[in-house]
Amino acid sequence: MLYRFSAWWARCEVALAAFCAMLVTLLILVNVVTRAANSAIFWIDEAAIYTMIWMTFLAASAAVHHKSSVSVSILVDLLPRNGLSIAHFLVDLVVLAFAAMNIWFCWIWFNPTGLWASGFDVEVFQGETFNFIYAEPTNTLGIGKAWVWLIMPIFALGFCLHAISNVAHSSSGLFFSRDAGNGLS
């Protein structure tokens, strides 16, 4: 169930990331055309950069589900089959540990409880926490940068979902293969 939800969410993330990749291409092409016509649109560069960043974090989260990140596996690959399963399980645990930390980093950065306590008054929040996340503007888009930074908690949550699913999946596989091994012996 959890694994299926993780797979579904990974598909959503990849679809959104692909859409962002298309948007980046279109934005830069519009930039080329408008610049050639001496009527460059000033906010396009910044919009393209943020779109690329959203694409990156969405696809990076999905990569946890697909386990497609680059790693050095020369030593681990030397292990026997059972050892390999244990090593994969340990890697999944390490990934989960980072996922949990990542949620915590986003929590202390966005500080939603502090914002709640200040009655969603950004100035009061800043005065009490010296955290200026909700006051920082984007350079040209005319929106608060917190809206753009929102990809980080979205990434953290998706990453954590996939990491939990992977641990659950590999641990069940691990115990299953051990049982199978015992049965054979």
Add this chain to the structure above:
Amino acid sequence: MTGVVFLVLLFGAVPISLVLALSAVWYIHESGNTVLYESFAQQMFSGIENYGLLAIPLFMLTGELMNEGGMTGRLVQAARVFVGGFRGGLAYINLLANMFMAAIIGSAASQIAVMSRAMVPAMEKEGYSRDFAAATTAAGGLLSPIIPPSMLFVIYGVLAQIPIGDMFLAGIIPGLLLSAAFFLIVMLVGLTQDFPKSAWMGRSDALAALRDCLPAALIPLAIVGGILFGVATPTESAAVASLVAFVIGTVVYKDLKLSRLGQLFVRTAKNSSLVIFLIATANVFGWVIIYEAIPQKLAAQITTITSDPFVFLLIVNCALFFIGMVLDGIAALILIAPILLPIAQTNYNIDPFQFGVIICLNLVLGLLTPPVGAGLYITSAMTGSKPMAIVRQLYPFLAAVALILVLLSWLPALTTVLI
């Protein structure tokens, strides 16, 4: 202790991006500077808030469009016009087509995959040994990161904060040198082995092949010409190149199906995010490098050995060769450049463009050297040759790259004269 954590995670098969991030987390915890946790996520975000990085998905998209758009076969046919009639013609065609491809695709691994499928069966059919065909194709892939556009150059340009367009220009002469060296090797190998001789194309076939290839030739022109004449930034050139590739694939060659476009964007997003996310996590790892003053400490060690820039570059080359054997090229570049570049510039007054070309070419060698040679395994998987059999045939090519690296280290003008 951070170093131990780094090595355990790295060789424990943890994704390299997370190795960097977790080492930074450990370092912050160990140093007690925990206030950095508050800006950890922001630091990852700001690490990729860079206009130059936009070129990565755009160049990947161009490569994807080109593969789907039926341009590979036409480039091979065009190469046949120029070198097809020589003894060992297909081997030369392979290298020449690789040169064309390198001017369009920015990634060696993608190029090796595409060219292995296109060239190795044809060479084998004509009587070449499969291992030699695979080795020639894999070696041709080494041209990709040097002949512009190059993904490694984009990443290096962003890390070194130097113009990516100039970095592309710096790669032109080394790319041509490398191509010439590879042609020479094929010729010398041909003297010892009896390569099959192909026939020259007839005039009408040759003209048809050149006419078919002409639209595809617009892509490197759009990229390099746009940058060279200052009309477009590398990012914009990449976007224009992807548009040209799309139009050629759909309207001219009619091989690119619109229904496949979604899949192309999916692959572009997935592949480019692997690279860009690595840069994001390298940015938090940068804290470790800066606070620990690793470049300064390393510089103090190295300057006791030599004060000569050439000797320094030779040492760097040897070290990078071994690093490239166990680390992925892009990951190694992201990790190594911020440490070694300040030393090269400050202590040895080495031009950053020269240094960039040298480390990119050196690290890409790792693609073809075991035990972690992705390019080698891709070639092996695509052709059915055993990796070590390919490596044996690759020795002359690898030796040529080593010689070129020494030459580039000796003569900075080879990289800087066009800038």
